[in-house]
Amino acid sequence: MTKIAPSILASDFANLGTEIKDVEQKGADYIHVDVMDGKFVPNISIGIPVVEAIGPITSLPLDVHLMIENPENYVEAFAKAGASIITVHQEATAHLHRTLQLIKNQGVKTGVVINPGTPVEVLKPILSEADLVLIMSVNPGFGGQDFIPATLKKIEQLDTWRKENETFTYEIEVDGGVNEETASRCKHAGADVLVAGSAIFKSGNRQEAIEKIRNS
Ligand SMILES: O=C(CO)[C@H](O)[C@H](O)COP(=O)(O)O
Numbered sequence: 001m002t003k004i005a006p007s008i009l010a011s012d013f014a015n016l017g018t019e020i021k022d023v024e025q026k027g028a029d030y031i032h033v034d035v036m037d038g039k040f041v042p043n044i045s046i047g048i049p050v051v052e053a054i055g056p057i058t059s060l061p062l063d064v065h066l067m068i069e070n071p072e073n074y075v076e077a078f079a080k081a082g083a084s085i086i087t088v089h090q091e092a093t094a095h096l097h098r099t100l101q102l103i104k105n106q107g108v109k110t111g112v113v114i115n116p117g118t119p120v121e122v123l124k125p126i127l128s129e130a131d132l133v134l135i136m137s138v139n140p141g142f143g144g145q146d147f148i149p150a151t152l153k154k155i156e157q158l159d160t161w162r163k164e165n166e167t168f169t170y171e172i173e174v175d176g177g178v179n180e181e182t183a184s185r186c187k188h189a190g191a192d193v194l195v196a197g198s199a200i201f202k203s204g205n206r207q208e209a210i211e212k213i214r215n216s
C-alpha cells in the first residue's frame with residue numbers, strides 16, 4: 001500500500017503538536033520534516049530542536065528532508081534528536097557515499113534526494129546504500145508549487161533498476177506538488193511514498209485527502 005508522508009511545512013506551526021497528532025489519527029504513515037538553511041535553498045524553516053520536540057508526541061517515523069549545505073555536519077545531531085530517516089541532497093554533499101555511511105552508523109535509515117534539474121543516473125553508484133530515494137518534483141524551498149511532470153521518468157527509472165538488481169531495496173518517495181491527480185501518476189511510475197503538504201494540511205477534510213492521495 002502506498003505510504004503517505006504529510007509535510008509539516010504546510011501545517012499550523014503555532015499548533016504543531018496538535019497538527020501532527022491530527023494527521024497521525026487520519027492515516028499518515030510518516031511525518032515529513034523539511035529542514036532548510038537559507039543557503040542550499042532560498043528559505044529557512046526548522047531544525048534540530050523541532051525534531052527533538054516532535055519525536056515523543058508521535059509513534060510515526062520522522063522522515064527528515066535536509067535541504068542544507070554540507071548535511072554531513074548535522075547527521076549525528078538529527079539522529080540524536082530522533083530522526084528515523086535522514087535524507088540528504090546529492091547536490092549538497094561532496095562525498096555522498098561517506099555521508100550515507102555516516103547516517104547508517106547512527107542507526108538511522110538512509111535517504112538520498114535529487115533536484116528536478118539533476119539526472120537520476122548520478123545516484124546509480126550509491127543505490128545499494130539507500131533505504132529511500134526521494135525525487136523532488138518541484139524545486140526545493142517552498143510548499144504549494146506545481147508538480148513538474150518530467151520528474152516522472154526518474155521514478156520509472158528507479159523502479160526499473162530496483163527490479164533488475166536485488167541489492168537495491170530502496171523505497172521511492174516523491175515530494176512537491178503531490179495531490180490526488182499527480183499522486184496517481186507517481187504511483188503508476190513506481191512511487192511507494194508520497195509527500196504532500198498543502199494537499200493535506202490545507203484541506204477541509206484531511207482524512208479524505210489522505211485516502212484520496214493514497215487510493216488515487
Ligand atoms: O520539500 C519540500 C519543499 O522544498 C516540501 O516537502 C514540499 O514542497 C511539500 O509541499 P507541497 O505538497 O505543498 O508541494
Ligand SMILES: [Fe+2]
Pocket residue numbers: 007032033034065175195
Ligand atoms: Fe520535503
